[in-house]
Amino acid sequence: xxxxxxxxxxxxxQRTRSYSFLITLAITVYAAYxxxxxxxxxYTTLNVTGYRGAFNSAWVGYVSATMTxxxxxxxxxxxxxxxxKKDIDTEVGLIIATTPISNFGYLLIxxxxxxxxxxxxxxxTFTVSMVMFWLRGSGYPFIFTDFITPYILFALPAxxxxxxxxxxxxxxxxxxxxxxxxxxxxICGAVMAGINGPESGNxxxxxxxxxxxxxxxxIKSQINTQFHENIKQVSFGFIFSxxxxxxxxxxxxxxxxxxxxxxxxxxxxxxxALVYLSSFFFHRFDFNQSASRKKKAIIQDQQTIxxxxxxxxxxxxPLPPVVxxxxxxxxxxxxxxxxxxxxxxxxxxASAGVWIAMLFxxxxxxxxxxxxxxxxxxxTRFSELVTKERTNRLHYFTYSSYKxxxxxxxxxxxxxxxxxxxxxxxxxxxxxxxxxxxxxxNILLGAIFIVLLAVCLGIISGGKKLFEIIFxxxxxxxxxxxxxxxxxxxxxxxxxxxxxxxIAILILSLVTLSFFVRNYQARHL
Amino acid sequence: MSxxxxxxxxxxxxNKTGLSNYSITIGKGVLGLLGPNGAGKSTLMKIIATISxxxxxxxxxxxxxxxxxxDRIRKVLGYLPQDFGVYPNLNAYEFLEYIAAMKGVGGKDLxxxxxxxxxxxxxxxDAKRPIGTYSGGMKQRIGIAQALLxxxxxxxxDEPTVGLDPEERxxxxxxxxxxxxxCIIILSSHIVSDIETIADEVAIMKGGLLxxxxxxxxxxxxxxxxxxxxxxxxxELTAFKTKHLVVNTNRQKDKVSVRYITRADGPEPGSATVxxxxxxxxLFLTQNS
Numbered sequence: 001x002x003x004x005x006x007x008x009x010x011x012x013x014q015r016t017r018s019y020s021f022l023i024t025l026a027i028t029v030y031a032a033y034x035x036x037x038x039x040x041x042x043y044t045t046l047n048v049t050g051y052r053g054a055f056n057s058a059w060v061g062y063v064s065a066t067m068t069x070x071x072x073x074x075x076x077x078x079x080x081x082x083x084x085k086k087d088i089d090t091e092v093g094l095i096i097a098t099t100p101i102s103n104f105g106y107l108l109i110x111x112x113x114x115x116x117x118x119x120x121x122x123x124x125t126f127t128v129s130m131v132m133f134w135l136r137g138s139g140y141p142f143i144f145t146d147f148i149t150p151y152i153l154f155a156l157p158a159x160x161x162x163x164x165x166x167x168x169x170x171x172x173x174x175x176x177x178x179x180x181x182x183x184x185x186x187i188c189g190a191v192m193a194g195i196n197g198p199e200s201g202n203x204x205x206x207x208x209x210x211x212x213x214x215x216x217x218x219i220k221s222q223i224n225t226q227f228h229e230n231i232k233q234v235s236f237g238f239i240f241s242x243x244x245x246x247x248x249x250x251x252x253x254x255x256x257x258x259x260x261x262x263x264x265x266x267x268x269x270x271x272x273a274l275v276y277l278s279s280f281f282f283h284r285f286d287f288n289q290s291a292s293r294k295k296k297a298i299i300q301d302q303q304t305i306x307x308x309x310x311x312x313x314x315x316x317x318p319l320p321p322v323v324x325x326x327x328x329x330x331x332x333x334x335x336x337x338x339x340x341x342x343x344x345x346x347x348x349x350a351s352a353g354v355w356i357a358m359l360f361x362x363x364x365x366x367x368x369x370x371x372x373x374x375x376x377x378x379x380t381r382f383s384e385l386v387t388k389e390r391t392n393r394l395h396y397f398t399y400s401s402y403k404x405x406x407x408x409x410x411x412x413x414x415x416x417x418x419x420x421x422x423x424x425x426x427x428x429x430x431x432x433x434x435x436x437x438x439x440x441x442n443i444l445l446g447a448i449f450i451v452l453l454a455v456c457l458g459i460i461s462g463g464k465k466l467f468e469i470i471f472x473x474x475x476x477x478x479x480x481x482x483x484x485x486x487x488x489x490x491x492x493x494x495x496x497x498x499x500x501x502x503i504a505i506l507i508l509s510l511v512t513l514s515f516f517v518r519n520y521q522a523r524h525l
Numbered sequence: 526m527s528x529x530x531x532x533x534x535x536x537x538x539x540n541k542t543g544l545s546n547y548s549i550t551i552g553k554g555v556l557g558l559l560g561p562n563g564a565g566k567s568t569l570m571k572i573i574a575t576i577s578x579x580x581x582x583x584x585x586x587x588x589x590x591x592x593x594x595x596d597r598i599r600k601v602l603g604y605l606p607q608d609f610g611v612y613p614n615l616n617a618y619e620f621l622e623y624i625a626a627m628k629g630v631g632g633k634d635l636x637x638x639x640x641x642x643x644x645x646x647x648x649x650x651d652a653k654r655p656i657g658t659y660s661g662g663m664k665q666r667i668g669i670a671q672a673l674l675x676x677x678x679x680x681x682x683d684e685p686t687v688g689l690d691p692e693e694r695x696x697x698x699x700x701x702x703x704x705x706x707x708c709i710i711i712l713s714s715h716i717v718s719d720i721e722t723i724a725d726e727v728a729i730m731k732g733g734l735l736x737x738x739x740x741x742x743x744x745x746x747x748x749x750x751x752x753x754x755x756x757x758x759x760x761e762l763t764a765f766k767t768k769h770l771v772v773n774t775n776r777q778k779d780k781v782s783v784r785y786i787t788r789a790d791g792p793e794p795g796s797a798t799v800x801x802x803x804x805x806x807x808l809f810l811t812q813n814s
Contacts, residue, residue, distance in 0.1 A: 319641055322676045323632025330626035334619065341614040393610030397671070399576040401627035402599045408627065523595070525576040 004109060007101075011083065011113035016120065020461030024079065024469075028121050032128035034238070035067040036060055036136055039246070042484075047239045048231055051223055052246035055138040057146035058253035062215060064129030065150030068122050069158040069210050070192070070236045076121070076159065077184050078469050080114040081166040085175060089391070093285035103279035107167050111275050114163035122155050146253055150215075153256065157264035158210040164271025171278040178347070178380060181472075192236075206263030212236065218254040238482065326402060331411030332418070338388070339381050339419050351377050351423070358426035366427050367439065368490040369479055374423050375450060376475040382454040383464035383471075385416045386518075390462060399522040409455075409518055413511075416451035438496045442489025445503045449487050450474075452510040459517050526587055526678055527552045528573065528709055533582035535568050535733070543568035545733040547582070555705045557724030558713040559807050564730040566713040567607060570681050573711065574604045586679070600629065603677030605668045607684045613657025617648055617667055620656055621674060628675040642670040645700075647693075661688040669697065673704075680704065682712040686719050698723050717804040727803065731811050744806045752805050753796035754784050769793075772808050 015021070035045050036055075044052065046063045053059035087093035096106060130147055165187075169180040191209055208214075216234040223231050226249055354374040358366045375382075386409070389395040398404055421428070424443050431439040450471065457467040477485040489499050528551040535543035544565045558566045571577035572584065575595035584591050591598045611620055621639045625631065630638075643649050646666040651659065656667065665688040672680060682701075686694045701710060701723050714720050720727060721741065728738040737744055752772075757765055762781055765771065773784040784799065786809050792798075 319673075319676065320634035320638050322630050322638075323634065324629050325626075325631025326629040327631070328626075330622060330631065334615070334623040334626070337619065338612060338614060388612070392612055393606075393608055394612065396574070396576060396604065396606035396609050397624055397627060400574045400599060400602060400604050402596055402629045404627075523576065523578045525571055 004105070007109045008112045008116065011109060012116045015083070015086070015113065015117055018461070018463065020463045020466045021117075023457075023461055023466055025121065025124060028124045029128055031071065032064065032068075032125035033132065035064050035125065036129070036132040038136065044239050045236065046219075047235045047237075048219060048223060049233070050247060051227075051231075051249055053219075054140070054248050054250045055133070055136045056140035056250065056252070057133060057143040059251055060129055060133045060136065061147035062150045062251075062253060064125055064132070064147075065155045066212055066215050066236060068125045068151070069155045069212065072118055072121060072155070073158055073162050073188055073210055074185070075469050075472065076118045076162050077166050077169075077188075078181060078472060079121075079465060080117050080163060081169055081177060081180055082465070083110040083114060083167070084170045085177075088175075088285065097285040103282040103284060104276055106284075107171065107275050107279050107282060108272070110167050110170075111160075111163050111272070114166050115160055118159040118163060119156070122151065122159060126151050149256075150253070153261065153264060154211050154215070157268050160268045161209050161271045164275050168274050168278045171282050174283075176344070177468075178343075178377065206259055206266075209267050211260065211264060214254050214260055219251060222251050223249055326407065328407050328411040328414075331408060332415045335385075335412055335415030336419065339378075339385075339415060342381050342384065347377065355423065355426060358424075359430075363427070363430055363434070364490075366430075367443075367488065368481065371424055371427055371443070372475045372478040372488060372490070375420060376471060378419070378423065379468050379471050380464070381419070382416060382451060383458060383467045385412050385451070386455050386458040386514075387462065387464050395525070399525060404522055405515060405519055409515065413451060413455055416454065417448055420447035420451055439489065441500060442496070442503075445500060445507065446488040448507050449503050449510070452507055452514065456510040456514045456517075459514050459521070526709060528679065529583075529585045530569075530573075531583045531585075533569070533572065533584065534580045535565075535572065535577065536580040542733045544572070544579070547733070547735050549728060549735060549738055551709055551711065553705070553707070553709055554725040555701060555710045555712060555723050557720035557727045558711065558730060559717060559720055559727060559803075560713075560730035561811055563732070565733040566730055567683055568733070569730075570604075570606075570683050570711060570713065573598070573679070574602060574606075574681055575599060598679060601675070601678035603672035603675065603680040605672045605682045605685050607687070609668055611656040611659075611664060611667065614655055616655055617643055617652040617670075620667065621671060624671040625674050630675045638674070639670075642673055646670045662690060662693065665689055666693070669700075678708045680708055680710045682710070684714055685712065686714060686716060694719065717802075717807055721803045729807055729810050731814050734814075736810050736814050741803055744810075745801050745803060748786055748801045748806045748809045750798065750801075751787050751809075752784065752799050752801045753787065753792045754782060754799050755793055755796040756780050756782050757793075765793075770809060770812055772805055 037043055037045060039052070045067050046053070053063070084093070087096060101109075126147065130142075133142060133147075165184065169184060173180045173183075192212075219234050220231050223229055227247065351374055354370050354377070358370045358374070361370055384391070389398050398408055401408065421444065424447060428440055428443055431437075431443070453470065454467045457470065458464065461467075474485060474487055478488050478490050481491045483491045487503065489496065489503075530547060530549045530551070533544050533547040537543055547565070547569065558569070560566050568577065572579050573591075575591060575598060579592060586598050589597045612623070615623065618636075618639060621642070622635065625635055625639070640649070643652050646669055648663060648666055648670070651663065656664065659667070665685070669685065672682070686697060689697060698719070701712065704710060705725070712720070712723060724741065726738060726740050727744055729736045729744070737747070756777070757780065759776075759779055759781055762771075762774070762783070765783060765785070768790070769785040769787055771783055771785045775782040775784075784805075785796075786805060
């Protein structure tokens with residue numbers, strides 16, 4: 001048992017000692033700050049039409065805890081669903097496979113390590129929530145239990161379930177991270193859709209893995225009683241509206257029931273049981289065993305070739321003279337080739353399906369939903385644009401090549417932009433036919449922005465995760481028509497020029513930062 | 526062509542020094558770098574390859590400062606890092622075309638050039654397969670091919686023979702001696718015999734310092750007349766090691782044949798003088814520094 005603690009600790013430290021995690025924590029501080037919006041803000045996070053809770057300890061504590069549970073349930077999965085993959089990439093897995101540790105033991109370590117990573121983030125939102133109480137202070141007394149209890153009873157069990165599901169997803173879907181996320185997102189969506197179902201005190205809240213229906217039920221009950229209303233809907237998330245005046249209600253938290261508390265423990269046990277079941281299917285880093293017949297045939301073929309050929313002399317021979325060519329076109333060609341060859345073929349079929357749909361769907365639907373989706377389907381391609389050199393340990397060649405900053409990096413950026421524009425071509429052509437030049441500019445700027453965001457975050461963090469999470473949030477924002485973070489300009493804007501200027505400034509900042517940081521990295525290996 | 530390195534220091538942080546006040550002049554031919562792990566060999570190579578900046582010191586290639594103007598050396602550089610990788614989805618042709626583009630090599634004869642290099646490293650038959658399916662030795666050979674794409678005048682090989690089988694190692698050595706007349710070759714290896722057969726000059730390093738740089742016979746002279754062999758009992762070995770620098774042992778039933786270098790007191794009675802090798806000199810210099 002004591003070895004398990006050491007292993008969990010080592011795994012946790014390995015995953016958190018990175019720049020990308022540091023950036024994640026910085027973003028967390030900002031997110032936690034925005035969980036509790038001021039009274040004059042244009043958005044709410046816990047939304048009941050026309051109502052807002054008074055800023056007492058219970059409101060601030062519960063809103064923060066529930067928002068942490070909601071947001072980390074969605075994005076936290078993306079953050080932690082690479083624990084096993086890391087062991088494959090670093091080949092530490094091969095060492096682990098030869099140790100006496102059982103499959104279940106190993107997966108359990110991953111579960112707890114995932115949980116600790118999410119817990120660290122939750123710890124930050126928890127701390128910030130107390131700071132926010134003082135910042136937003138309305139003279140209510142500070143009650144510590146109003147902050148800690150919802151975190152322990154909502155957020156922690158929810159994060160434990162997420163951690164377990166991330167392990168299970170990795171076992172069954174391996175490196176197919178997009179597919180993992182799509183499936184997870186639908187499961188999560190289905191669960192979230194049910195949060196307004198059972199009323200407070202109803203035992204069916206036990207079936208909600210995130211336990212949020214207990215909060216929604218309690219709030220509805222409070223408002224309906226206090227104001228004689230018949231509110232049926234309470235929602236979580238960043239919800240933007242132009243509404244400025246709200247009626248304030250005082251809410252003092254939920255009444256915890258034994259059923260609810262037991263149900264949290266059962267959900268945690270359930271996720272451990274899922275991990276246990278998945279341990280029977282865990283590959284234990286033996287990939288030849290699970291290789292498809294086609295792959296096995298290739299491996300056999302290679303072995304035949306290797307034994308048949310006798311090594312010839314390694315000889316420079318009569319080489320033709322070197323012709324100097326410092327152009328970037330060959331880079332762009334190879335970058336496009338790498339973008340195309342990445343990923344499974346069926347994924348291309350899905351993208352092709354959405355691409356064709358963009359030709360025929362109503363333009364606003366194509367712009368608001370299909371384009372962000374088809375781009376998001378390429379998330380691992382974009383996120384690898386500048387990180388693949390390091391992942392594949394090719395950066396030694398890149399950085400020691402002639403003018404890497406003026407040739408390699410622009411080629412990667414241009415290839416990414418070209419790729420994004422090709423994917424958006426059906427809509428661009430339709431807008432041109434409709435003479436809607438503003439929309440065309442918005443899409444082109446959106447393509448440049450998203451590629452540069454991938455490049456910049458990849459260069460700074462050295463990994464793919466940060467961009468993947470932010471890209472998901474941006475995609476979600478576009479499909480939810482949130483104008484403030486609609487990088488595609490899909491939501492009708494009052495002043496499109498301002499939108500263009502803002503995106504252009506962001507693009508310039510991202511380019512500058514990318515070149516600046518890469519310039520440093522190229523000389524400091 | 527010459528590479529002049531003066532007072533080069535690489536300080537990673539307060540407690541970690543990669544190189545310390547390192548000065549060396551490297552001319553055409555093969556310079557073999559020998560040193561234990563952490564000696565600073567890879568750090569030195571990275572600095573020459575311009576992917577790491579020195580904290581202090583200067584580096585001139587034919588009179589031009591390559592710390593300030595790294596592109597000067599990049600145009601003529603062939604570099605094989607110790608732990609390089611490849612893009613697994615590209616085949617050998619595509620990969621070498623990509624590296625050629627990095628090096629600024631193009632033209633209609635590029636394909637022919639790649640063909641000859643692939644033939645030279647015996648990868649023609651596998652050239653159209655994704656590199657991800659290659660064995661370690663095959664990847665190492667493609668690494669050697671990429672280093673030669675641009676007719677380099679400065680070649681840096683960091684542990685180049687790792688993963689090569691004995692026959693390939695022998696051919697690699699031949700290739701290096703073919704190239705040595707025309708360019709600067711800097712080569713590091715843990716395998717002293719590789720350096721012994723290839724290098725014109727040897728630089729022995731330890732803890733970021735240059736201990737010795739000379740042609741092989743001069744380095745070997747440092748231990749000439751001090752290397753001996755003798756047969757002792759198994760039980761005497763531990764005590765023997767405290768008196769002499771044991772460079773090799775060979776067990777024979779209850780006796781051990783020991784090759785050793787005397788420190789100060791002269792040889793043990795019954796010892797036979799043997800010819801000193803580069804390995805003896807290397808161990809002597811690194812152990813006694």
